[in-house]
Amino acid sequence: MDLIVKIGGSIQKDEKDYELIVEKIRKYSQKNGKLIVVTSAIKNVTNDLINATINIDNSPDIASEIYERHVKLLSKLADGKEFENAFKDLSRLSDELFRVTWSIRVLDEVTPRVKDYILSFGERMATVLLSAVLRSNGIEAEGISTPPLITDDNYGEANVIEELSKKEIDNIIKNSKVNVIVLPGFIGRTKQGKYTTLGRGGSDYTATLIGKLVRAREVRLVTEVPGIMTGDPKKFSNAKTIPRLSLEEAIELSQLGAKRLHPRTFDPVFNIDMKVIVESLYEDGFTVINGECEKSDGLKGISYLDNMKLITVESTKIVGKIGSAAKITSEAKEAGVNIVSISQPASETTIQLAVDSSSVNRLLERLEGLKGTLVKNIEVNDISIVGIVGCGIRKKEISTKVISIAAKYDPLAIARGISNVSLTFIVNKEEGENLSKELHEVIVNG
Amino acid sequence: MDLIVKIGGSIQKDEKDYELIVEKIRKYSQKNGKLIVVTSAIKNVTNDLINATINIDNSPDIASEIYERHVKLLSKLADGKEFENAFKDLSRLSDELFRVTWSIRVLDEVTPRVKDYILSFGERMATVLLSAVLRSNGIEAEGISTPPLITDDNYGEANVIEELSKKEIDNIIKNSKVNVIVLPGFIGRTKQGKYTTLGRGGSDYTATLIGKLVRAREVRLVTEVPGIMTGDPKKFSNAKTIPRLSLEEAIELSQLGAKRLHPRTFDPVFNIDMKVIVESLYEDGFTVINGECEKSDGLKGISYLDNMKLITVESTKIVGKIGSAAKITSEAKEAGVNIVSISQPASETTIQLAVDSSSVNRLLERLEGLKGTLVKNIEVNDISIVGIVGCGIRKKEISTKVISIAAKYDPLAIARGISNVSLTFIVNKEEGENLSKELHEVIVNG
Amino acid sequence: MDLIVKIGGSIQKDEKDYELIVEKIRKYSQKNGKLIVVTSAIKNVTNDLINATINIDNSPDIASEIYERHVKLLSKLADGKEFENAFKDLSRLSDELFRVTWSIRVLDEVTPRVKDYILSFGERMATVLLSAVLRSNGIEAEGISTPPLITDDNYGEANVIEELSKKEIDNIIKNSKVNVIVLPGFIGRTKQGKYTTLGRGGSDYTATLIGKLVRAREVRLVTEVPGIMTGDPKKFSNAKTIPRLSLEEAIELSQLGAKRLHPRTFDPVFNIDMKVIVESLYEDGFTVINGECEKSDGLKGISYLDNMKLITVESTKIVGKIGSAAKITSEAKEAGVNIVSISQPASETTIQLAVDSSSVNRLLERLEGLKGTLVKNIEVNDISIVGIVGCGIRKKEISTKVISIAAKYDPLAIARGISNVSLTFIVNKEEGENLSKELHEVIVNG
Amino acid sequence: MDLIVKIGGSIQKDEKDYELIVEKIRKYSQKNGKLIVVTSAIKNVTNDLINATINIDNSPDIASEIYERHVKLLSKLADGKEFENAFKDLSRLSDELFRVTWSIRVLDEVTPRVKDYILSFGERMATVLLSAVLRSNGIEAEGISTPPLITDDNYGEANVIEELSKKEIDNIIKNSKVNVIVLPGFIGRTKQGKYTTLGRGGSDYTATLIGKLVRAREVRLVTEVPGIMTGDPKKFSNAKTIPRLSLEEAIELSQLGAKRLHPRTFDPVFNIDMKVIVESLYEDGFTVINGECEKSDGLKGISYLDNMKLITVESTKIVGKIGSAAKITSEAKEAGVNIVSISQPASETTIQLAVDSSSVNRLLERLEGLKGTLVKNIEVNDISIVGIVGCGIRKKEISTKVISIAAKYDPLAIARGISNVSLTFIVNKEEGENLSKELHEVIVNG
8 A cells, every 4th residue: 555645624625625635536546556545524523523522402403413514515426326325324323423412412421432432423424425425436435434543542632552453454455445445534443442532633643654554655645735834824925835844844843834734643754764745635736744854955934823921930949959840840730731842041040931821821820829939930921932944954054044033033042943953932922923024034035 | 237248268268368358357347337247167178077077087187187277377367365265266166076076987977967067167167267367456356156047957958047047146246345246157056056057058148148137238248259250261361350230140140150159149139228249358359239230231241061961852742742841850850960951942842951961861861761651862962051141131232142143153042041131052062162252252342 | 397207119119018108108197297208219229220320231121111110100009180290200200211321322331420310210200109199199298309408429429518408408398388298318419400329328318317407306217127126037036126226226236237227327316306216117116216325225136247257467577566457457448348347456466357258358369468578377267246236235244144145155356336335246157146046035035 | 506595684683693694504505515695785784775875965974884884793703814805895895885975975966876886785795794704604605796687777676687697697606616605685787787776576586586597496585584474473472484385375475474575586486496485593483485285275374454545436437438447547557656456346336446545645636636527436445455365265165264254344345366365355444453363363273
């Protein structure tokens, strides 16, 4: 199996989308022969299902609505026997989902296991729909809505047991007589057959992981944007697609950049020779991700978080007190607050934590509790975090240029990232936009 | 009581030193009337006493040698009745110390309480010596070798109970009929009368704390260097004394700068109106420390740590994992390793810890233990940490200039310190010297 | 409200039972005017409902079967409008129960909250049935199937919040226009309206607690036996009803005696003046329980546990080792093993634990783990535990007589119970029957 | 090495004692050839040394006084070269002790290690004295004041490392050319050569342990009483020596009986064939301890603790609450209170703890803290604990007789001890004396 194609949920919204998907898969199938398609739940369905676990009273209605949306698409895109069979499958799944939503309404309770069960319907229905549409369009395709990934029972963020999963997928491939196998992304199941979700990284991660298990040459993540871009096009009018990224660059850009890939997507790719290609359903551009830095690499892209807070915890007592960082970071942990950046400068009189604005209050409450003992003063400032990514940063002339630009914006902190392919700048909130724009110009126009 | 004068140990080494000390105190006494002198143990004595607690078998010999050193100085610097009385006091203390050292040799054991007991003799003897020398030179002085600071029993780093200590000092002042009261620095005693040491910050901290308790206007720290300098004169040939520092600047420079003051020295000074003056026994220059940043303040001084390691802990799992920083910093805590600087850049794929070269192995051992779970890869690099301090950093044109200079040296990280009066640069070891020199030039020559 | 009558589940099995119940309540109502009836779930229903939470696949069938049983009884015992209304209510409850059982089957999961929800149907249905039957027989009765007891959310063993519960019951009484209010025993609800169960002590405890809250004069526990008996009639052919027991005696007999009342039943009765009467639906005898020992009190009853193990943990190290008992008892706690009796004789060389045969292996496993450290040897013996209860034990001649009898059976241990109204004998298993018989003879024939 | 003779401290008080000791050892040496004598510190010395660690200021005086006492005895009992050598050894030890006591006075502190060091002088001096006296009387004896037992560093209650200790003793025996080797009891030393004490069981335990290590046939514990007696002769005028005890009987009697042997004394004797003989220096009688119960064994002795408290912790909540015993016993542990006897009768409504009067308040304070949660009521009663020991208790007619006697004294609890060779009775304080007398009569007169 050479190729895995992952079809995102945001590009499964209407007939036109499916026509494009059909043509894309037809093209890849003609070129590659056998391939695996990993599908997300269709547009908005995962959100609606999450909603069903919260607004329990409405959950049967939400279930009906989701069913109808799938059937409507199916009726337009499939016919004859294909329609009939898929309709039966969707109805069976809808029945099951309806029973579950009805049950949680009766019991007024959703356990983590049941939440994953409910979420599983999104990808399972999408698998039925997509495979039927492909067959209706003359592509020999088979949809297997039972997820092949076997996981532990850590519901909400289940861990894949690779050995068992590989056996499942190998079996599927062995038994399949068609070219295109459609599998659900994002979900797995325990050895006992309970549905789980893989959590962070979603279907992209499923695709690269299956790619690794079947030793694919390429994993294509098909999405609405033409690859990974130099910056968010909404913010930078001249943003362009980046043709190639090393793995390190991709990880650095993945979380903060314009296209939200989860860095975990690249976990299965380390140390194996597999290309990940991010491409658009609608446009031509694409980004190839693989391998390490190359000599010619310069600056690639900008990331920009503009709603952050910088908490400065000041205390002369921090000086020389081994363990004050441990104390403060574990307070953050207990408050469930993700620290985006910590820095304790060499003079040791202060610790600075950058956190998202939404979680700042939870952390402050706890830090206030340390006043009088460890903490002398706490200051909170609005900041932006601007990152620039590219293997070129390893070159002195490039990094000097970048830092000199940043210097003009009065940065609070500057740091290099993993493998020395990124520089991150913490600046006052109001400086963020201009700094990011100036850096973006450097990328685009040199 | 307007003035506290602290006489350091490194400037109590020979007759010439004491002549200068006498003249200095005479001058201040004539100007101020009553004053308190806080004395350290004389040169090398504290180290010798620590040695006595380690080389237990030699400890009585060390005690004898210390006694002889004091008596020799006394015999040269005092005479007649002053000599006689002080000789008696020193002999009494020496007897006591001899008994203690003999006892630890008999028992082959030094508890933390006994260690503090032994260390107390340094300052107690110095108090006897210095006060006798002053009197012999016609200054009305009284030495009180029992420390007035009352502390808890946290031997080795006892905490001062300010209320009780204030009563003691007030009593001493009330009962004293002379102008100059000589008190021991660094040591205290529990309510039960056991000797303790104050740990970090030593006699400087004692001086500023007594200054606070008696509401002094000025605390003069007399030492071998003419104030705090722009950089270590051994490294920067054109280093100069800094005339004034704000408290924030002083704290930032205190630990890393040329003259090693402990930042804790300034703890008692916050929020009260008291000047701390660092001056030389030998030369004219001095540095006045008090108050906050002023408009005219520019760049003040350079700090430079050149034997550091940067540990980069890499893990794609760190991404979004709340608590990985807490885990890693608490490993450092358990290993007893002081983290000089932490930084976790915004992309969250790595944590960087700067630690002293001497403690790096202890930490690495523990981090290796996390491999396979939290930690994917660990890299260690030789680095230097260069800091530049000055309220001027708050001005955009100055910080831009400084950062632009640093940019040329390929910095791994840049951070601002407390109150925005310092910038710290982590650079590769080999860049440290040139960066620090270029920055020092900016301070000295603009 | 003077009187609370609790109608047990084992006496709600057929028409004849209900005829007797109707007559009993009619009688009490005529005599007392207003009264509260607390009802258990009808015979076997609680067990069936527990079964429904275990055999999830069959749970809807079990629900149907329970519904049918209630309707069948109703059809025989009520008619006209009473039948119609109660039938509607039962059907509504059955519907709800059916939905719940169906939901747990769909979700394949029963949380503690849902288990309590399911169990609640037993008492709620019984309330509907019993009140309808009473009305059909001309008694002005009202059934309130929503439990008045407000509890915390400690599902399975919820704690009653007395203040809130009192308000609920006072309201019910104030708003009720009829003489007989039928309320469900055993169950409560949280402030959020979720059903809970009270756990240990069941409906008896509900009855005495409601009695306390409404300051009732009498609580009558109607059951299948004519009061508390001198011994289990199956074992002692001449066993007789005990006319009166002090509270202390009742507590001692409650757990081990012939009629299994839970000692918690008497918790609400302490320090208030309320009689608890245990009586039979079928026979005349009854036992009055209240107050303290009286002068004339002799021996009252026998308890007899014949399937126990005595674990002897031997270690010369136990000697003088403070805390060995703590260690061993906490092992038992962690193993979830209830220690019926511990004794560590004065020579301190051994600890003896009496536990039920069913749990002995779990404890032994853990104690074996202590071998080599704390434990030198472990012996296990089959024992019986025979208790004799009565205020008379406080009289020397009686206790001497009892102990002298026991002496003949080679007792391993003898102990007095709370308030000195019981003596407990640990004997070898084979001695238990004869000892208990001989002691029972003393009670019955003096 | 067939024989170990332990010479107690209470029988080393004056010349007459030593004459008797010399004759005893001469006799055993003539009969056995080689033997090891284990000596305690001479009369009162251990107490005086403990006192020296408490009254630190007087400790050098105490040291002198102890030295003088040994020299005085030596001068009367040895002469010529024997006197001279032993005097030198004692003076050397006294010097060392003097230095230590002087050191603790200087440092005003005694650590556990130093306390053991100080205590070690008692046995070390006794070894010198006793061996010199033996030699002066023509017995070929050698005193080795360095303890042969190697222990861990658990000062105050060090654990013997048997393997290393055996090597030491084997070496001593191999290198010794004389018949009688005198060794110090009670003390050991770490591998680093620091002195330790063995804690509980003292020199008796040292003797039996050395007996075990050298596979001795007999260990003779020479003391002031003619063996173990049926009861305390001060309390029972017709008390007699018991000729033989099984090990089980000895352990039961050891702690509570007239002669205070520590049960730990018998630890080394289990499972090996070694007789322990308790004999008097002054009188003829003796008790042989070894082996198991024999058929002819009847009742052997009485123990009697008359200053005890019975704490009754009452709570209806205890019922069925697994772990309440664990909670209460661990409170006792934390309070440092030794529970002599616990009993939780089968009805589970109460826990009874017997503790010594001296420690009752510490425990009560903690139990009061549980009121409101676990504890409903606490009662404290004055009790006596009377025990009767003898293999005969295994015979039904004997145990029936004993229990029937006890029954007359209104016992609160009766329990059998380890191996079924004792019965313990908890009775009200005022009953203790009569019960113990009546039981003692049964032993003496049948």
